[in-house]
Amino acid sequence: MTAALRFDPIRLPEKCEQLRKEVRAFLADEIAAGTFDPHKPNREDTDAPEFSRRVGAKGWLGMTWPKKYGGQERSFLERYVVTEEMRVANAPTRRFFVADRQSGPVLLKYAPEHIKMEILPRICRGEICFAIGMSEPNSGSDLFAAKTRATKTDGGYLINGTKIWTSSAHIADYMIAIFRTSQPTKENRRHGLTQFLVKMKQPGIKVNPIGQITGQYEFNEVVFTDHFIPDDHVLGEVDGAWKQATSELAYERSGPERFLETYYVLTELVRAVGPNPDTRSAEGIGRLVAQLHTMRRMSVSVAGMLEAGKEPVVEASIVKDIGTVWEQQLPHRVRDLAAFVEETATNRETLERQLDFAIKTAPKLTIQGGTTEVLRGIIARGLGLR
Amino acid sequence: MAESDNIVVETAEKIFADLADPQTINNDKTNSWQAPLWQALSEAGLPLSWVPDDLGGSGASLADGFALLNAAGRFAVAVPLAETMLAGWLLAQAKITSPDGEMTVLPASPKDRITIDADGALSGRSRGVPFARAAKHFAVLAHGKEGVSIALVDASKARIESGLNVGYDHSDTVTLDKVQPVSIKAAPKGVDQTHLMLMGGVTRSLQIAGALESMLDISVRYSNERVAFEKKISKFQAVQHNLARLAGESAAALAAATSAADAIANAKSFNDEVYLEAASAKIRCAEAAEKGGGIAHQVHGAIGFTMEHILHRYSLRALAWRDDFGSESYWAVELGKLVANRGADELWPLVASR
Ligand SMILES: Cc1cc2nc3c(=O)[nH]c(=O)nc-3n(C[C@H](O)[C@H](O)[C@H](O)COP(=O)(O)OP(=O)(O)OC[C@H]3O[C@@H](n4cnc5c(N)ncnc54)[C@H](O)[C@@H]3O)c2cc1C
Numbered sequence: 044m045t046a047a048l049r050f051d052p053i054r055l056p057e058k059c060e061q062l063r064k065e066v067r068a069f070l071a072d073e074i075a076a077g078t079f080d081p082h083k084p085n086r087e088d089t090d091a092p093e094f095s096r097r098v099g100a101k102g103w104l105g106m107t108w109p110k111k112y113g114g115q116e117r118s119f120l121e122r123y124v125v126t127e128e129m130r131v132a133n134a135p136t137r138r139f140f141v142a143d144r145q146s147g148p149v150l151l152k153y154a155p156e157h158i159k160m161e162i163l164p165r166i167c168r169g170e171i172c173f174a175i176g177m178s179e180p181n182s183g184s185d186l187f188a189a190k191t192r193a194t195k196t197d198g199g200y201l202i203n204g205t206k207i208w209t210s211s212a213h214i215a216d217y218m219i220a221i222f223r224t225s226q227p228t229k230e231n232r233r234h235g236l237t238q239f240l241v242k243m244k245q246p247g248i249k250v251n252p253i254g255q256i257t258g259q260y261e262f263n264e265v266v267f268t269d270h271f272i273p274d275d276h277v278l279g280e281v282d283g284a285w286k287q288a289t290s291e292l293a294y295e296r297s298g299p300e301r302f303l304e305t306y307y308v309l310t311e312l313v314r315a316v317g318p319n320p321d322t323r324s325a326e327g328i329g330r331l332v333a334q335l336h337t338m339r340r341m342s343v344s345v346a347g348m349l350e351a352g353k354e355p356v357v358e359a360s361i362v363k364d365i366g367t368v369w370e371q372q373l374p375h376r377v378r379d380l381a382a383f384v385e386e387t388a389t390n391r392e393t394l395e396r397q398l399d400f401a402i403k404t405a406p407k408l409t410i411q412g413g414t415t416e417v418l419r420g421i422i423a424r425g426l427g428l429r
Numbered sequence: 430m431a432e433s434d435n436i437v438v439e440t441a442e443k444i445f446a447d448l449a450d451p452q453t454i455n456n457d458k459t460n461s462w463q464a465p466l467w468q469a470l471s472e473a474g475l476p477l478s479w480v481p482d483d484l485g486g487s488g489a490s491l492a493d494g495f496a497l498l499n500a501a502g503r504f505a506v507a508v509p510l511a512e513t514m515l516a517g518w519l520l521a522q523a524k525i526t527s528p529d530g531e532m533t534v535l536p537a538s539p540k541d542r543i544t545i546d547a548d549g550a551l552s553g554r555s556r557g558v559p560f561a562r563a564a565k566h567f568a569v570l571a572h573g574k575e576g577v578s579i580a581l582v583d584a585s586k587a588r589i590e591s592g593l594n595v596g597y598d599h600s601d602t603v604t605l606d607k608v609q610p611v612s613i614k615a616a617p618k619g620v621d622q623t624h625l626m627l628m629g630g631v632t633r634s635l636q637i638a639g640a641l642e643s644m645l646d647i648s649v650r651y652s653n654e655r656v657a658f659e660k661k662i663s664k665f666q667a668v669q670h671n672l673a674r675l676a677g678e679s680a681a682a683l684a685a686a687t688s689a690a691d692a693i694a695n696a697k698s699f700n701d702e703v704y705l706e707a708a709s710a711k712i713r714c715a716e717a718a719e720k721g722g723g724i725a726h727q728v729h730g731a732i733g734f735t736m737e738h739i740l741h742r743y744s745l746r747a748l749a750w751r752d753d754f755g756s757e758s759y760w761a762v763e764l765g766k767l768v769a770n771r772g773a774d775e776l777w778p779l780v781a782s783r
Contacts (some may be wrong), residue, residue, distance in 0.1 A: 046649045047642035048676060050684040052691035054783050063781070124781075131777050314773035325765030326758055332768055333712035333761065336705060336780055337685040343783075344684065361677050422676055423669035426649050 046426050048358055050344035059124045066128040069101060073134070081133045082393050084307055084400050091135040098129075098136075099169025104143050108151060113164030119350040123343065127299035133307060137211060137261075142166045144294055146173035146219050153279035153287065154240065162217070162240075176206040176220025176241065176265065183208075184417050186221070187233045187285065191267060193222035199274050200224075200239070202247070202267040210411075212250045212263040215243050221284045233285035238278040245270065257403040289356060295412055297345035297359035302338045302366030304408060305401040308377040308394070309335070315381065315388040327380040331373065338366050357425030360418045368415065371408045374401035437478065437493040438500050444469045445504040451739040454507075467508050467531070476513035477527050484526045486517055494518075495690035498632055499683075502639020505742045507598050509533055509560035511632050516568035519625060523579035523614035530565040533558055535582075535603055539626045539755045543605060545573030550607040551580060559753055561589050561601035569610070570625050577621050580610035596749035624699050629754030630711035631693060634686035637714040640747040641679040644725040647740065648675060652728055662728075671724045678721035685713040692783070702782040704767065708760040715757035718747035 074081055078090045098104060106122045108114025126144075129136050147166050150159055165171045182188040191204025202222055212218065218241040225235040241248070247270030252260045279287050309331055316324045341362050348355040378398055384391065409415040423429055448466040470476055478494040480486020489497075494514060501510055509531045516532035535543055536555035543553035551571050561567070567582040586608045594600035649672060652663035662668050689710035696703045722744040726733050733740040751757060768776055 045642060046645050046676065047683065048680040050680060050687075052684070052688040054691075127781065131781075310773045310776055313769055313776055316769055318770050318772065320765060320769045322762055325763075325769060326761040327765065328768055329708070329761030329763065329765030330712055330716075330757075332705070332764055332776070332780070333685075333709035334716075336709040337681050337688075337713045339780060340688040340783075341681065341684045358680075361680050364673070365677050365681060416670065419670040419673035420666070422673035426669075426672055426676055428649065428652065428663040428669050428672060 048361060048425075050341045050358065051347065052340065053344055053347035055120055055124065055343065056118075059120055062121055063124045063128060065101075066103070066125055069097075070128065070132045070134060073097070074132070079133065079135050082307070082311075082397070084133055084397060084404075091138045094135055095139045095169035095172075097169070098139065099167055102167075104139055104169055105147055105163060105167035108147065108163060108167070112151070112159055113167030119346050120343075123299065123346040127303065127339075130300050130303040131306060138172045138214065139166070139169050140300070141175060141211065142171065142173040142217075144298065145175065145291060146217070148294060149219055149238070149278060149287070149291060150240070153238065155275050158240065158275065171216040172211055172214050174209050174212045174215035174218040174243070174265075176209055176212075176218045178206065178208045180205060180207050184414055186288070187227065187236065189221055189223060189236060191220075191222050193224050193237060193239065193272070195224075196271070199276070200272045202239075202241075202270040202272060204267055206265040206267075208253070208262045209250075209265050210262045212243070212265050213252060213260070217241060218243055218265070219278065221288070225282055235282050236284040237281050238284040238287055239272050240276040240278055241270075241272060242276075247271065256406070257400060292413070293345070293349060293355050293359040295359075296363035296418075297342055297349075297355070299339065299342055301363050301412070302335070302342070302370050305370045305373045305404060306335075308374050308397050308401045311390055311394040311397055312377045312380060312384075314390045315384040315394050317385075317388070321383065324380050324383060327376065331376060334369055338362065338369060342366070357422055360413075360421045360425075363412065364415055364418045364422065367408045367412075371405045374398055374405050378402065435493055435496050437475070437489050438496045440473050441470070441475055441497050441500050444473060444475075445500065445506060449504050449506050451505065451742050455737070455739050455742065463508055466506070470508070470510060471529070476510055476531075477517045479514050479518035480521050480527045484521050484524065485529075486521070486527055491694040492690065495631070495635055495687075495694065498635040499639045499686070499690075502636035503643050505636075505640050505643065505746045507596070507742075507746070509563055511636060512560050512564070515629055515632055516564075516566070518628065519568040519570065519579055519620075520581055522620045523616055525579065525581050525612050525614055528566050528581070528611075531560065531563050532566045532568060533560045533564040534625065534629065535567050535569045535605075536622070537629065537753055539622065539759060542622075543569055543571040545571045545575075545578060545613075546607060549613065550609050551582065551605045551613075552607055554602065554604045556602045557592070557594070557600050557752060558603045559594075560599045561587075561603045562591060562599045566611070567603070569605070570616070570620075570622055571613075572622075575615065577616040578613050579616045579620070580613035582608055582610050594749035594752065596746035598746065598749060600749070600752075619699055623704075626754045627699075627704065627707035627711075628693070630760065631686065631689045631707050633750040633753050634682070634710040634714040635690060637718050637747045637750050638679070638682040638686040640743040640750075641675075641682050641717055641721045644721060644740070644743045644747075645672075645675050645679045647743075648672060648725045648728045651733075655730075668728060671728060675721050675724040675728075678717040678724070682714045682717035682721070685710040701767065701771070701779060705764065705779055705782075708764040711755065711760050712757040712764070715751040718744075718751055722747055 105114040106117045193200040224237040249266040251264040474487030477486035478489040512533040541555040569580040588604040590602040689706040692706035
């Protein structure tokens with residue numbers, strides 16, 4: 044038996060390349076029209092709702108979903124191309140990305156038909172924003188310590204408790220959350236959590252912003268006080284959310300967004316260094332590009348596994364581990380190399396502004412979407428050590 | 430070991446399993462295992478995998494040959510299989526028939542150069558040539574007035590200074606002093622020293638990745654056997670996390686190496702995209718050898734530091750293979766120059782080309 048994990052060198056099919064050209068052209072037009080500034084990662088995203096609708100109109104949201112729900116029935120590989128082009132261009136994707144990547148697929152799998160018919164087409168049109176309600180003040184890595192209660196009442200449930208670190212809750216229309224519907228059992232401490240579809244901006248939900256060290260406000264505390272959720276908003280099996288949570292993870296963890304969040308500093312370093320770099324800069328850039336290329340090939344390979352209907356949980360964890368550790372150290376390596384950039388480099392100011400922001404961003408990268416320690420635990424399990 | 434539906438790899442793995450068991454090799458201080466192994470590999474036609482039938486080889490595809498090299502890496506075999514394959518490939522580029530027996534290639538470093546004199550004799554020096562001492566012939570890439578040529582040279586005509594790499598394998602300095610080749614022909618367009626170095630680099634990458642696969646295997650196994658503080662050490666979280674990182678390094682090396690092999694096997698020409706793949710593989714695999722090998726030794730404690738244990742057969746070879754056909758820092762500088770030269774806005778299109 045071999046413990047080694049293989050990432051087959053799959054190649055993106057021809058139709059992906061055509062699509063890539065379309066996405067690049069679209070983004071170039073948006074940049075020219077002033078929708079967003081690709082060199083300004085700390086963006087305000089004022090036009091983000093309109094941008095989302097235009098991406099939806101292109102058919103680039105819910106791309107892999109059935110047509111009857113507004114999807115395009117295209118491949119994961121095509122979706123992959125759209126994601127990486129958006130990410131590399133620093134496009135304002137926050138509003139639609141969670142719904143497209145995660146919430147939509149959960150609804151597809153677990154929501155009743157009439158809810159699918161109501162919500163999925165709206166996601167595809169780029170009209171609505173989703174948040175993920177997993178973490179609580181005493182439940183982050185240890186998801187199964189979640190305490191926020193869903194108490195059965197007439198025709199639905201009453202929710203009481205607090206979610207925290209909820210990205211985009213302040214702009215979200217919906218949240219997919221896990222709540223405690225019963226106590227864990229002796230045999231299974233994961234038992235007793237249920238997944239719900241929560242409609243935001245309703246009575247009994249209060250969203251309090253939490254500032255981040257980057258100076259941005261992206262995540263929030265969400266307080267539930269006797270908030271009512273109707274029965275048909277239960278997603279999947281009551282008390283069985285733990286079984287549902289793991290298959291989501293491969294989607295969340297292996298995509299290009301898991302190693303490209305600070306990519307922009309590398310491009311700007313190459314620009315600042317110019318066409319004839321000194322040896323130290325050349326070596327630094329060469330290594331970073333080799334590492335980036337390798338991760339991307341692994342990530343494309345996982346997209347191929349998803350396309351083939353597999354659930355590559357361990358492989359996805361490896362890509363996230365290597366990817367986020369890389370994107371975390373990238374701004375520091377670039378800072379190191381930028382020390383040798385000429386004062387006169389035309390983009391020096393942009394590079395410095397970007398480095399400042401990327402260095403502040405870096406600490407979160409190995410935490411969001413599952414910490415590095417937790418991922419390594421999953422990989423260790425995959426190796427048969429636990 | 431990994432199952433394979435590839436007949437070339439299956440054949441090789443069977444031979445390795447029968448004749449190149451690492452423990453047996455380790456115990457054999459006289460190297461008497463080498464002759465039967467080489468004979469079996471030769472009878473199966475494996476050293477000349479990349480040589481077409483009409484030039485004396487077995488005509489396997491580039492892809493099959495690459496997979497075979499990865500398997501050889503998993504066994505960390507120390508016979509000139511990879512070197513003979515490369516030599517045969519190089520000779521075949523110029524339609525020169527491969528002779529029987531062990532071969533290796535010159536130069537083995539991007540900075541060394543062999544030149545063609547006016548009378549057609551070859552001169553120059555190449556350092557770090559793997560298995561030069563064991564080779565009967567050299568496949569040589571040489572530069573002359575007319576451009577690049579490929580030559581077959583009788584090894585006994587060369588001066589060889591013995592050396593050993595950190596993996597205790599032959600790594601010799603070969604000097605050609607006006608040596609008349611057995612045959613010499615112009616290299617086809619596109620086959621130059623860079624091309625040869627990158628082919629060699631990908632060869633070494635696949636071997637390093639294979640060695641890491643085996644290091645991961647034996648480290649996981651060892652951690653499940655060794656007991657300390659009344660527990661298997663695999664139950665300690667710190668050890669688990671180290672092994673998870675080793676798995677990541679092994680997976681990254683294998684992904685980079687197989688991707689580069691796939692790129693070369695399907696390439697129409699040796700363009701920037703193929704260059705990115707091949708150079709990246711050598712850089713990333715070398716980094717993985719350093720990080721991954723370090724972890725494998727850490728997990729094994731003192732026993733893994735002994736000559737009795739098989740770990741060093743993989744770890745030291747993986748480290749040694751970093752040096753052949755251009756080290757990771759050499760390729761990083763070259764790749765960095767290429768990227769800088771194409772310009773900032775061409776970086777992503779290059780990375781996202783496949
Ligand atoms: C930018 C950002 C956005 C986020 N967005 C969302 C969101 O939208 N929705 C949401 O639900 N959550 C979100 N999170 C929360 C994120 O999922 C949690 O922060 C994460 O799961 C870790 O939980 P914690 O912060 O409670 O840390 P803890 O669980 O307290 O962990 C603290 C440290 O201890 C380590 N640790 C904990 N348990 C173990 C263990 N068993 N073995 C080894 N080490 C361990 C952790 O790895 C970590 O290093 C976001 C976080 C960030 C930073």
